[in-house]
Amino acid sequence: MRDYSCPPLVRPMRSGGLADSVYETAAREPGLPQLARRDSPDGSTGPWREMTAAAFAEKVLGLAKGLLAEGVGFGDKVAVMTRTRYEWTVFSYALWSIGAQAVPIYPTSSPEQLRWVLSDSESCAVVVEHEDHAMTVGSVCGGLQSLRHIWQLDAGCVEWLTESGRLVDESEVHRHRVAVRPDMTAAVIYTSGTTGRPRGCAITHANLAVECDTLIAGWGGLMGEPGQQPAILAFLPVGHVYGLMVTVLCVRGGYLLGHQPEMAVRDLVPALESFRPTCLFAVPLIFEKVYARARMLAVRSGRGDLFERAMDIATRYAEAVEAQSLGKGTGPSTGLKARHAVYERLVYRQLRSVLGGRTSNVVSGGSTLSRDLGLALAGAGITVYDGYGLTETTAAVTAQPPGRPRFGTVGRPMPGAAVHIAEDSEVWVRGPMVFPGYTGLAESRAESQQAAQAERAAWGGEPGPAAHAETGHLGSPLRPNNEEMLHDGWLGTGDVGHLDDGYLVITGRKKDVIITSGGRSVAPMVLETRLRAHPLISQALVVGDDRPYVAALLTLDPEVLQHWRSAMEQYGPSRPGSYNMTEELEREVQRAVAAANTVVSKAESIRAFRIMSGEFSMEDGLVTPSLKLRRGAITRKYAAEIEELYAR
Structure with a gap:
């Protein structure tokens, strides 16, 4: 498809x-x-x-x-x-x-x-x-x-x-x-961008209105209980x-x-x-952190094993419900329902309380939420409606249908929108939420000033009430970029993926695909997502372009790390000097890397990794405001550390 x-x-x-x-x-x-x-x-x-x-x-x-x-x-x-x-x-x-x-x-x-x-x-x-x-x-x-x-x-x-x-x-x-007018610009939002200089996206009143009105009409029932x-x-x-x-x-x-x-x-x-x-809008990292926090609190209270068993049942329960909603199963068995009801009282209710206690539906965007985490949360009574979009699409252009989410995907096109998979697997989109073009480009300055002067003159020296239909605002004509605005109104997203019964699966970014020196193409997203599933790992960046194998830079969650160290000191060997804490941490992270490697072929697996001294942050320019890693900035800053991974 x-x-x-x-x-x-x-x-x-x-x-x-x-x-x-x-x-x-x-x-x-x-x-x-x-x-x-x-x-x-x-x-x-x-x-x-x-x-x-x-x-x-x-x-x-x-x-x-x-x-x-x-x-x-x-x-x-x-x-x-x-x-x-x-x-x-x-x-x-x-x-x-x-x-x-x-x-x-x-x-x-x-x-x-x-x-x-x-x-x-x-x-x-x-x-x-x-x-x-x-x-x-x-x-x-x-x-x-x-x-x-x-x-x-x-x-x-x-x-x-x-x-x-x-x-x-x-x-x-x-x-x-x-x-x-609806076609006039409401906001100029500069793309945070993982590479290159930001560009101003002209988002119109109509773009924002149709995006929000569609969510209210189609998903409004998920925002709260009836009458609330x-x-x-x-x-x-x-x-x-x-x-x-x-x-x-x-x-x-x-x-x-x-x-x-x-x-x-x-x-x-x-x-x-x-x-x-009553509803929560967040990015996957927030849900990953909240889940890790809940797990850590359970371990601290001596209920770690109970939490793990409960989440295993939650995952199985959600898988059965998902299959039933998609017409591929009969739903949870009687036994599974009974065990799920027990853990509802013991675990799931406490997990939902972390979000305030009234939230049963949440929305995730910015990047793809892992299927495993989506299932675990859904089974615990927190259904994640994952969506997909860009600044240029005024946020979501795809979303999970109400009552029929398929975890691990980013849903189907929003009402009024369409998705096309190009020959090279790039995702193209179109719809009324897609912006008209970029603005503020330096080469359009003279043209912008002439348009503004003409408007002011036409309105007696005051700013005019309307701009030309192709500009959408005063001061900076919109200039669709030929690299993104494709034929017949399609917008090339730069992401690659495929459609499964109308559900979009994002597999990575075109520019992020790693080509090893052996010619193997590796999409880093699947490895990075799996790595972040481990409670200790906060961020993961996979590298390997023009290298003989794939490696990774990893950061650890400070709060979870502190708890892990305390647990090791309390429950480790009776003679504290009989083991090295750093070596134990290295072995624990190695187990997370081995688990991630199970989802890819041997040629695509991570052969080396480095634990960084601290998390990548927005303050140091290594993370975008939507919490995505800036690959180029990180690989430039830590070029020496990456070289060491391949010099061993």
């Missing part, structure tokens, strides 16, 4: 923009809880306090008036460099209320990356969290002629801007808002399209939206326990 498509489920947005839903919900259900925030300055601690739809609309309107008062106009771009905070949501909808565009920037960006995005996007203002960010912007703003403002959240910029716009009539905001208002805790970086989509989904769907600025499991788990979401 090379092609599969699904008919559309919703009509595309025909008029207006994303901000309309804020004011419409406030008019229809003013008392509906819309946002939840905490008392601390950055929203990371304290009790949750709800904000109604009416109060949210008032905040958005007040800030929009302030932006107009400070000279932000129709089509202007404002960069927002912040973690996932309540203020991000208010700023984005205030910008959309006046026809401006949001340019999310990761707060971990280096000065060079920051300068590139601000310059390439021609942002007129930037919002930062604190003084350190403001100083970083100040260090790179020389020569940025379009940048006029730096606003700081912890200096009270939201309140200051709202006060600045107090005398602006609210009709001015609505005059801009009604001029917004869904509650979603947003913690994914808002600089990533996945995080942006979750924000828009909640506002359009009338869900309660909470914000958690830190994504580390030690900070995330307490937030989940207090917020108690």
Whole structure:
């Protein structure tokens, strides 16, 4: 099978923009809880306090008036460099209320990356969290002629801007808002990219609307129990399209939206326990970490064996349910159901409590979740709906069908979308959620300025309410890239995979395929996924291009490692000096490597590995904000260590 498509489920947005839903919900259900925030300055601690739809609309309107008062106009771009905070949501909808565009920037960006995005996007203002960010912007703003403002959240910029716009009539905001068209750009999101310089993806109001409306119509029943208002805790970086989509989904769907600025499991788990979401949107690494934490807590309490037996039953139970849902089996046997019910009381309920206790369905994106982990979680009462997409597809372009997930795949095309497998196995996609093109390219500057001047002249010197249909916004015409935008509207994703009864299986990235010196092609994803299944291993990078065999760089989970060392000291040989802790750790990791090698041929197996001294991180530029490894950056930084693997 090379092609599969699904008919559309919703009509595309025909008029207006994303901000309309804020004011419409406030008019229809003013008392509906819309946002939840905490008392601390950055929203990371304290009790949750709800904000109604009416109060949210008032905040958005007040800030929009302030932006107009400070000279932000129709089509202007404002960069927002912040973690996932309540203020991000208010700023984005205030910008959309006046026809401006949001340019999310990761707060971990280096000065060079920051300068590139601000310059390439021609942002007129930037919002930062604190003084350190403001100083970083100040260090790179020389020569940025379009940048006029730096606003700081912890200096009270939201309140200051709202006060600045107090005398602006609210009709001015609505005059801009009604001029917004669906095909205009809502956000310019720069691809985090594992290689190369980021490019700005112009995501339109229509792209985000059809993506979110499709999820609400087709998957809304999974967001919470019938009659219950869904509650979603947003913690994914808002600089990533996945995080942006979750924000828009909640506002359009009338869900309660909470914000958690830190994504580390030690900070995330307490937030989940207090917020108690009804559904969870995350990346596979979060689920891997949560599962490892649950296993570790079970071992610490002396229930490690019980946990392992319970998860074995959970996996078998989920396999039987999956086969039945796909018409290939009769479901769990009576005996399996009985054992599953026993472990429900003893183990599964406690595992779900880590996610707050109200979550039975979760969504995974960013990369593929392993089939083994998906089955184990599903059997424990947490069904993972894995999806697949890119920045260019406004997050998901495929998703698991409700009630019929096939674990180990990324589901079928979203309603209205299609998937095609090219001759070289590259995955091509198309649909209304696919972006119109890249923006901010340097070679289009003169053309951009001419278009902007023409619009301003046509509107009496003010920013015009509409751009040309092919630009979608003022200031930077969209330029589809011929390497990605293929014939007949297909987008080449750069990923390789195949279709199985309409379900898409991703096997790796075209550019990541390793060719050994013996000519063997190795897709590293399958090995890396299997390695991360071991509790100790946090990250895995397989190498071997032009080498005689495959090797791996591995990092260990600090919390699990500490627990492992304590266990070895307590339960190891009676004479502590009779064994070497480092050698024991090496043997344990070797067992994980041997287990991973069972899923590939001998020629593709890992022959050598190195345990790194610490985890790869965003701060050192080795991990993208969606927690993917930057292969090129890692292999360059650790070139000497990789050479040692082949010099032995």
